[in-house]
Amino acid sequence: MLYQQGKTRSELVLQYELTPSALDRWIKQYSTTGSFKTKDNLSTEDNELLALRKENKRLLMENDILKQATLIMARKSQ
Structure with a gap:
């Protein structure tokens, strides 16, 4: 990850046109679970x-x- 390799937050935000909050969320997700996938980061x-x-x-x-089966059985019994 570029952040762990020494790039600053501000460099990454500018270079990749991110919002600081998005970058912070990704950093937190990666450091918590090692994944950026939403399903891996659910509470x-x-x-x-x-x-x-x-x-x-x-x-x-x-x-x-079961409702359909009940209707079918009712028709058959008539």
């Missing part, structure tokens, strides 16, 4: 929220399938 709460949303989507899909 515990964010990861939990994503898991809950995924589970909710799965449950809604299962519910729709």
Whole structure:
């Protein structure tokens, strides 16, 4: 990383036309997790929220399938 190799914040901001806050966020992410990827830098709460949303989507899909199966079975029994 250029920052770790001795380039100053101001040099990097000017050279790559960044905002100081974006550079600071990237430096923090890289020093914390070694990655710039958003998924690698999510908080515990964010990861939990994503898991809950995924589970909710799965449950809604299962519910729709069961509703359709109920309708099919009701038609067959008539």
